[in-house]
Amino acid sequence: MLTITVNGQKRQVSSPEGTPLLYVLRNELDVNSPQFGCGMAQCGSCSILLDGKEVRSCITPAVMASGKEITTIEGLPDRWAKQKHLSPAQAANTLHPVQEAWIEQQTPLCGICQSGMMIKATELLESNPNPSVEQIKDVFTNSAPSPHLCRCGSYIAIIDAVRFASTLMAKGGAQ
Amino acid sequence: MIEVIEALSDVTAPLPIAETNTNIYGAQLTRRGFLKTGGTLVVGFSLVRSGVANAEAPADTPIRAFDAALVGSWIEIRPDNTVSFRTGKSDFGQGTVYTAYRQIVAEELDISFESITTVFTADTDTTPEGGGTFDLLGRGTPNIRKAAAYARQALMQLASEKLGVPKEQLTVENGVVSVTVENGIVPNAGKSIKYGDLVKGQNLKLTIPVVGELTSIFGLNVTGNPPMKPVSSYKVVGKSFKNSIIPTKVTGKELWVTNVKLPGMLHARVIHPATLGSTLISAGKVDKQKYPNAQVVVKGNLVAVVSPSEWEAIEVASQVAEQTKWSEWKSLPPQAKLYDHLRNESDWKSATVSKGRKNIGDTAAALQSAAKTLTATYAMPYLKHAPIGPTMALADYRPDGTVTVHGHTQNAQALRGQIAMMLGTTVDKVVIKTYPGAGHYGRSNGGNAGAEDEAVILSKELGKPVRVQWMRNDDMQWSTQSPAAYADVKIGLDANNRISSYQIEHYMPAGQDDRLIGAVLAGLPTMPAPSEKGGILNNTANGPSDPWMYDAVPNLTELCYGTYQVGQKASPLAIGLRDHTMRTPGQFQQNYPREIAINDAAALAESDPIQFRLDHAKDQRMMNTLRRLREEHGWESRPSPSPKAAASGSAPIRGQGVSVMLRSNTYWACACQIAVTPDTGAIKVERMTIVSDPGIVINPEQLKRQVEGGAVMGVSIALHEEVAFNESGVTSENWYSYPILTMNEIPDIKVVLIHNPEAGIYGQGSEAPNALASPAIAAAIFDATGKHVRKLPFRPEYVKQMLKI
Ligand code: FES
Ligand code: FES
Numbered sequence: 001m002l003t004i005t006v007n008g009q010k011r012q013v014s015s016p017e018g019t020p021l022l023y024v025l026r027n028e029l030d031v032n033s034p035q036f037g038c039g040m041a042q043c044g045s046c047s048i049l050l051d052g053k054e055v056r057s058c059i060t061p062a063v064m065a066s067g068k069e070i071t072t073i074e075g076l077p078d079r080w081a082k083q084k085h086l087s088p089a090q091a092a093n094t095l096h097p098v099q100e101a102w103i104e105q106q107t108p109l110c111g112i113c114q115s116g117m118m119i120k121a122t123e124l125l126e127s128n129p130n131p132s133v134e135q136i137k138d139v140f141t142n143s144a145p146s147p148h149l150c151r152c153g154s155y156i157a158i159i160d161a162v163r164f165a166s167t168l169m170a171k172g173g174a175q
Numbered sequence: 176m177i178e179v180i181e182a183l184s185d186v187t188a189p190l191p192i193a194e195t196n197t198n199i200y201g202a203q204l205t206r207r208g209f210l211k212t213g214g215t216l217v218v219g220f221s222l223v224r225s226g227v228a229n230a231e232a233p234a235d236t237p238i239r240a241f242d243a244a245l246v247g248s249w250i251e252i253r254p255d256n257t258v259s260f261r262t263g264k265s266d267f268g269q270g271t272v273y274t275a276y277r278q279i280v281a282e283e284l285d286i287s288f289e290s291i292t293t294v295f296t297a298d299t300d301t302t303p304e305g306g307g308t309f310d311l312l313g314r315g316t317p318n319i320r321k322a323a324a325y326a327r328q329a330l331m332q333l334a335s336e337k338l339g340v341p342k343e344q345l346t347v348e349n350g351v352v353s354v355t356v357e358n359g360i361v362p363n364a365g366k367s368i369k370y371g372d373l374v375k376g377q378n379l380k381l382t383i384p385v386v387g388e389l390t391s392i393f394g395l396n397v398t399g400n401p402p403m404k405p406v407s408s409y410k411v412v413g414k415s416f417k418n419s420i421i422p423t424k425v426t427g428k429e430l431w432v433t434n435v436k437l438p439g440m441l442h443a444r445v446i447h448p449a450t451l452g453s454t455l456i457s458a459g460k461v462d463k464q465k466y467p468n469a470q471v472v473v474k475g476n477l478v479a480v481v482s483p484s485e486w487e488a489i490e491v492a493s494q495v496a497e498q499t500k501w502s503e504w505k506s507l508p509p510q511a512k513l514y515d516h517l518r519n520e521s522d523w524k525s526a527t528v529s530k531g532r533k534n535i536g537d538t539a540a541a542l543q544s545a546a547k548t549l550t551a552t553y554a555m556p557y558l559k560h561a562p563i564g565p566t567m568a569l570a571d572y573r574p575d576g577t578v579t580v581h582g583h584t585q586n587a588q589a590l591r592g593q594i595a596m597m598l599g600t601t602v603d604k605v606v607i608k609t610y611p612g613a614g615h616y617g618r619s620n621g622g623n624a625g626a627e628d629e630a631v632i633l634s635k636e637l638g639k640p641v642r643v644q645w646m647r648n649d650d651m652q653w654s655t656q657s658p659a660a661y662a663d664v665k666i667g668l669d670a671n672n673r674i675s676s677y678q679i680e681h682y683m684p685a686g687q688d689d690r691l692i693g694a695v696l697a698g699l700p701t702m703p704a705p706s707e708k709g710g711i712l713n714n715t716a717n718g719p720s721d722p723w724m725y726d727a728v729p730n731l732t733e734l735c736y737g738t739y740q741v742g743q744k745a746s747p748l749a750i751g752l753r754d755h756t757m758r759t760p761g762q763f764q765q766n767y768p769r770e771i772a773i774n775d776a777a778a779l780a781e782s783d784p785i786q787f788r789l790d791h792a793k794d795q796r797m798m799n800t801l802r803r804l805r806e807e808h809g810w811e812s813r814p815s816p817s818p819k820a821a822a823s824g825s826a827p828i829r830g831q832g833v834s835v836m837l838r839s840n841t842y843w844a845c846a847c848q849i850a851v852t853p854d855t856g857a858i859k860v861e862r863m864t865i866v867s868d869p870g871i872v873i874n875p876e877q878l879k880r881q882v883e884g885g886a887v888m889g890v891s892i893a894l895h896e897e898v899a900f901n902e903s904g905v906t907s908e909n910w911y912s913y914p915i916l917t918m919n920e921i922p923d924i925k926v927v928l929i930h931n932p933e934a935g936i937y938g939q940g941s942e943a944p945n946a947l948a949s950p951a952i953a954a955a956i957f958d959a960t961g962k963h964v965r966k967l968p969f970r971p972e973y974v975k976q977m978l979k980i
Contacts, residue, residue, distance in 0.1 A: 015484075015486070016486075019486045020486065023484075023485050023486045026433075026434070026485075027484075027485055031427075032427070032431070032433075032434040033427035035431070035433060035563075035564055036433065036564065036565070036644065037563050037564055037565075037647070038647040038909060038910060039489075039646060039647060040647065040909060042647075042909055042910040042911065043563060043910055045563055045564065072427060073425065073426065073427040074426070074427035074428075076426075077426075095426065099425045099426055102421070102425040103417070103421050103422055103425060106270075106417060106418055106421060106876055106877065106880055107421075107425075107880075108268070108421055108424050108425065109268035109269075109270075109614060109880065109881070109884050110267055110268030110562075110563075110611070110612070110613055110614030111268065111421070111424040111425075111429070111611065112431070112562070112563050112564045112612065112613040112614070113563045114424060114425060115427065118425065136918075137918045137919040137921075138919060140917075140918040140919075141917045141918045141919040141920075142919070146910070147917040147918065148918070149563060149910060149915060149917070150563065151561055151562060151563045151613075151614065151616075151888070151915060152268050152563075152614050152884045152888075153883065153884035153885065153886065153887030153888045153891070153916075154880070154883075154884055154887075155887055155916075155918045155921050156883045156887070156921065156924060157880055157883065157884075158918070159918070
């Protein structure tokens with residue numbers, strides 16, 4: 001049995017340790033936002049935050065997350081609420097600025113890649129609160145292990161949303 | 176007329192008061208007494224068995240029997256003033272059903288966008304209509320618009336009776352009908368009533384006329400001519416309402432098709448044959464010691480591994496695949512010989528040759544007397560739809576012979592028909608549920624996206640719900656693709672450097688193969704492979720798909736040749752490189768050569784390519800779109816190549832290029848600026864401007880996002896995309912062997928929407944930018960270098976090679 005913290009909750013995992021996190025999250029823990037895209041670390045649709053760092057859940061064995069903390073987009077509002085020390089009442093009605101921005105900019109087309117895109121955006125904004133367009137392009141293209149791919153061509157909308165999220169975060173969130 | 180709609184479930188039994196019928200512009204408003212509670216105006220449909228539909232639809236099809244009980248209605252207006260509507264179309268990221276459709280319904284009914292609280296889409300048991308998810312705006316009058324227009328007239332009828340004035344003296348705002356006081360005194364002037372109050376306590380049903388075949392690719396069409404709201408009084412259409420499905424998608428609350436689970440469900444991975452022509456010799460076995468719960472299922476040439484654990488199914492499938500033996504097959508042409516094969520070894524004679532709709536004059540004679548001529552061939556490779564999420568479906572086959580498929584299809588009713596055919600049953604036994612999933616750009620508009628039938632076969636074999644998820648390589652190697660094509664062009668210019676003769680011959684293998692691949696492998700019934708005898712969905716004929724835009728050309732010949740799919744006849748399973756429509760199907764394959772050829776002709780004429788187009792066009796909307804493009808892009812008006820053009824050196828050289836398209840009543844023009852580095856052949860698309868005149872712009876923000884997305888996919892196609900294959904099958908198996916555009920390769924994209932209400936129609940075809948990029952980029956490469964590139968994709972090796980010529 002492994003213990004993994006997922007979106008702020010400690011969870012016991014009974015899947016074999018070598019099972020990639022993608023299947024553990026989706027099939028055992030019912031955390032369904034990471035999507036299967038390639039299963040080989042080539043696209044980013046399965047991305048999650050592992051202790052704040054974006055990893056590809058399709059190739060990351062469950063054991064690697066033992067004792068660590070996973071965030072998926074289901075957990076982004078809580079993550080933001082904690083970072084901003086929001087009261088439970090405030091937190092209940094809050095989305096993460098990345099989510100607000102993704103809605104405001106109408107970013108998803110089909111949306112299947114967007115969970116991974118938002119995870120990457122969150123990782124970026126936590127280390128660089130005001131990234132330039134060039135920095136955004138660089139991070140979504142050149143970070144290991146592969147570029148984040150969107151077949152619907154939402155890259156422009158993603159850049160717009162990351163920029164918008166950055167301004168929201170600077171203001172302390174949408175209000 | 177056959178009545179299909181029954182009373183809604185929440186409607187209690189009517190009191191025994193006689194039924195009355197009122198004719199409303201060809202629709203029937205039926206009143207059956209009063210209800211104790213509730214009340215709803217239900218707009219349903221009845222099939223008018225007439226015309227073409229009649230020939231194909233016997234009066235008593237089992238479809239009707241099933242639908243009568245379960246398919247609800249198009250529009251429902253409730254006592255609390257809320258409204259819901261139902262459409263057979265699904266959402267693939269266009270957002271149309273959640274934005275444009277809501278706006279159209281709100282507009283025709285004069286209600287607020289927000290009062291439409293429920294939108295039912297695509298499930299075969301809860302929506303009418305059918306038909307593929309294309310032509311969403313119905314060439315200006317989508318079904319849902321007419322249904323709303325009929326509903327409005329029925330409401331006006333009710334209001335006029337209630338308020339005691341003729342309909343002409345009523346106006347509606349926000350769902351409130353009021354009596355106007357125009358010409359002097361009117362009885363009841365100033366009185367008003369809400370839609371909700373008109374239907375409250377009533378048992379109302381409005382039956383509207385519909386023609387068509389529910390499970391055909393085109394589905395049903397609402398007919399008749401109810402009065403529709405004049406464009407000049409639009410209030411809701413034209414505004415940027417947000418897409419209501421986005422919040423669930425960005426918060427992890429969406430029920431994606433991939434997230435649907437059923438109790439006792441098994442996960443399956445299919446082991447597809449080693450080649451496109453292999454048959455099974457022997458299937459591998461599961462190591463039962465290690466994997467007691469996994470199992471191999473074999474049916475004909477369909478081999479799968481199932482397990483209650485998804486990861487186990489994946490692991491075991493890869494082991495079983497290693498041991499599974501298939502016959503050898505090597506009958507595809509080698510990729511390097513594709514175009515030779517198409518030109519010299521394909522049968523272009525058996526299929527009907529189609530002519531362009533605007534063919535005119537004598538091109539051969541005009542070419543003879545031309546002052547200058549141009550002869551060229553343009554070629555396009557196979558392309559993958561390449562959804563980010565590979566196809567997936569969950570099927571639940573029951574002992575009573577019914578089956579429910581949970582999937583993500585662009586044409587649920589057609590899939591239903593196909594699954595019924597495969598099972599040898601009637602469509603009333605099949606339900607297709609459609610959920611959000613990965614966009615796949617036309618691949619399933621004839622019904623299946625790939626995994627659905629395999630899931631059904633396995634569920635039936637095992638007596639349990641089975642979830643089939645294709646792996647990345649299955650989706651790349653076993654799905655359909657957009658067909659390769661080539662075109663031969665001959666152009667003659669007269670002494671004034673105007674086109675006197677234009678001749679183009681388009682060659683493309685059958686572009687739509689909707690056979691169920693699992694059925695083919697398992698030896699179960701499915702539609703026949705494409706042939707010259709096939710119907711609309713499986714014919715080898717190639718038709719004219721790209722409307723001719725240069726009406727001042729005096730002599731024009733466009734010919735379209737079709738043939739079998741490559742490898743189809745040589746494969747024991749009749750599976751070759753299976754093709755399917757993608758985004759701008761057929762039109763891309765025809766527009767690309769035409770638009771580069773026009774650029775090539777402009778160069779020959781030493782004319783500016785935009786001016787050259789204007790000089791040969793007559794259609795004012797096209798010409799306005801081009802003129803607007805010239806301004807918005809900052810186009811340099813001059814002939815190509817550029818005075819700075821160079822075909823060698825290590826410094827990037829800039830070039831500009833243009834292309835146009837008319838698609839589904841929308842006019843498109845695209846200009847791009849690129850930089851090419853001759854020594855490496857590398858192309859950077861720096862900037863792109865797309866101008867669109869769709870007539871009435873329904874939702875500017877949504878349209879802009881669609882256009883950007885299409886443009887990005889277009890640049891991807893131009894720079895990267897080509898399906899690799901060898902003599903046995905497709906060798907593009909993942910994102911490394913089938914690369915697509917990444918974020919740092921995107922150009923700056925400027926989208927200009929021309930709102931043109933005088934056109935009086937909603938244009939559509941926001942996928943057009945997908946096709947516009949390639950010819951514009953080719954022209955820009957010529958502008959920068961003076962060298963022609965005519966074969967997609969423009970990868971560095973190819974560009975370098977062409978620059979040396
Ligand atoms: S599914 Fe994990 S990177 Fe593609
Ligand atoms: S939005 Fe469809 S793949 Fe990215």
